[in-house]
Structure formats: C-alpha cells, structure tokens
Amino acid sequence: MIRVVALIRPHRLEQVKSALAALGISGLSVTEVRGTGNSEETTHWLAGQAQVVALPMKSKLEVVAPEALVESLVQAILENAHTGEEGDGKIFLEPVEDALRIRTGERGDSAI
Numbered sequence: 432m433i434r435v436v437a438l439i440r441p442h443r444l445e446q447v448k449s450a451l452a453a454l455g456i457s458g459l460s461v462t463e464v465r466g467t468g469n470s471e472e473t474t475h476w477l478a479g480q481a482q483v484v485a486l487p488m489k490s491k492l493e494v495v496a497p498e499a500l501v502e503s504l505v506q507a508i509l510e511n512a513h514t515g516e517e518g519d520g521k522i523f524l525e526p527v528e529d530a531l532r533i534r535t536g537e538r539g540d541s542a543i
Contacts, residue, residue, distance in 0.1 A: 432527040432540065433501045437492045438466070439512040439520040444490045450507040454500065458543060462491045468521060489520060495527050497540045 439447060444461065451459065465486040476482070496504055505522055512520055532542040 432495055432530060432543065433498055434525040434527050435492075435494045435496060435501065435504055435508070436523040436525065437508050437512065437520060438464070438489045438522075439492065439508070440514065440518065441488055441490045443512045443514070444492075446511045447492065447508055450511045451494065451504065454503055454507055456494060456496060456500070456504060458494065460493045462493075464489050464491045468518075487518065495530060495543050497543070 437447070441463070448459070448461075465488055467486055492508075494504065501524065505524070508522055529538060530540075530542040531538050
C-alpha cells in the first residue's frame, strides 16, 4: 500500500476528486493548508493596496491505495491539478506498512 499526499490549488480540488472517483477511489482526506514551496512571495492588489501572499492556501489530499492503483492515481492528479503555472503543487508517495479498519477488524488492502 502507498499513501499519496498531494498539495494542490484549491480551485482544482473538485476536478481532482472527480478524476479519483472515476478510478474507483472513494476514500480520501482533504485538509485546507497554507504553505509555500520554491515559489517566491506574490503580491496581489486588493482595494488599491498591494497585499503580499507569503503562505498561499492549498488543498492537501491524502489517499492510501493499493500499489496497483498508484500510477493511475498519480497520473489523474497530475492531469487534473496542472495549470502550468508556478505553485501547481507537489505529490509525495510514502509506503504504508499496514491498515486496519476499526469497525470490522479487516487488515491490509481490504481495510482501505
């Protein structure tokens, strides 16, 4: 099993969720976070004043999936989160040793 963590632009969230649902992935967690990667601070004009956006909003998606689905899952995120502009986000892949469903006691792939 692999845990996929993706930091994407919030306005791309629904498009990415739909693409994951089309793959049969229904279990995911989404958190609204603030952060920056390699991008410099940006300035936006609001009511005639320059506002520095040091830590822009991102949506953090977390999905644990069987290894057989990981490449298609990553490709779906890449295709649907991409704008071609700086700040599109990042995807991280982490191995998951085991998973347990609390309600039933199932373990492994059947628990996800």
